[in-house]
Amino acid sequence: MDFVNTLPYISNPIEEFGDFTFVEWETGIYPKFKGGTKLEEIKFFAQIIQTHGLKKVLDLGVGSGLELSHIQKILKEEGYPLEHVEANEVDDSFITMSQELFSKEGQDIQIHKANWLDLPKATPPYTHNFDFAFLTGNSLTYIGGGTREYTKKAQKSVISKFAHMIDKDGYLFIDSRNYDYIKSLMNLPKQDIFKNFTFDYAIYYHGFQDGIIVFPAYISDTAVVLHYYDKEEKIWSKLDLYPIYQDDMKEVLSEHFEIQDIYYDFGKGTAEKSLFVQYLAKKK
Template structure:
């Protein structure tokens, strides 16, 4: 084999930790990794959302994947400080652990948020049922990427059907804010060995996840066009977990959104530039 094309086999990392951490205990991502990885909120990120809400006079907010509730709770707090009145704030969640975490957070902050339990696949059915539309939907922190399958085309179709379900809950003229990791960048690391991937997957900042790289080490340990396995290592506590994710490429996401929305803005880690290398890509889209 020519030296410039070394065969790199990272297949074992689909389900095993890397060699350095072979004795780490596998734990629940939602319960044991996420709270430490998530940390608190970044004020400028929450302010981005609350300023957008105020500027566009939005009153009915839904978080489609509320997780631990940190973002949504921060937004409510920020809007409260501006004396901005919302009609209602609601959340969708399918995972029991996340329902528990977010409910406790809203309770501790005395915030009223109805949490609907639903798998996106079943929307608009949920418990309790949805009984009105929203004018601002958010899905943050790389969530749509949980949906997908064995080919890029299948993933695109499956994600499309979920975005259309979100659209059914958003009023015409309302907005959807949705993001994903920058899978175009991750894809560019595909043929590197794990040391090189780790080296390239380094950033001197973070978005959304305050524990990134200083509390929890994260990197794409297995990369193919159709599946990316992100590894999460808690070095201090010798624990690890992983997520199997279906990449969302920017071109596909634009097609997906354009069925029900007009994409008004694309950002890379909340900035306009640096398309080639960023942690996240954010899309702001208006419901047709």
């Protein structure tokens, strides 16, 4: 049988794309995979900010900056100016991308360079707390280790760093891929993974399936390797991620936050099958 979750796929492309060139994910895959923002998604964030009267916004993993830029723009258009709009980023390519976008859009958004593990230390330093911090696009899952317990502990420590930067009664919006669903695909042959890892919509990453094929090529309960193939350019890349299961995320958040809402793909999916699971949590 043609199993997908076998060790070669940790580091190698699948046979069909064996001649593709490996590229850096951030610059080679992400821009096309990200595509643009979708108005209804941006409005979803804008509404959370407005309904709770929040004014100090921080994007904890800004990437190319598209979401943050669009959120600020929409709120301004709606006559709801924010007091502070800032971003955290560790990756130099992303810092350049987001800086270019903000300057093109004439937006004065400060980017702090920091590894989450070092927070609140950053360059330039943070000078105040926030009442709405968000981390979208499956990012916390970069943190983890060799056992489920270790991963939980490491992620808990990062969430704790975030918590200290958020005011009491402020909010954290955070998501992860639906690893419970991904895990349910473990042990399936490759063609079944392809068949099951399809959705009739995309969220956040609007180049998904159009330009870039994505699927979990290696699945264990402690590590998931997502493969990204650009068939036009004949390039590929991968991300090695530490799964966050839904029960674990609830536990990880509960130390400093009270979970107010859980969404599956902005309401389009279910707990059993969705691309992402999104949590809106209030700081205790």
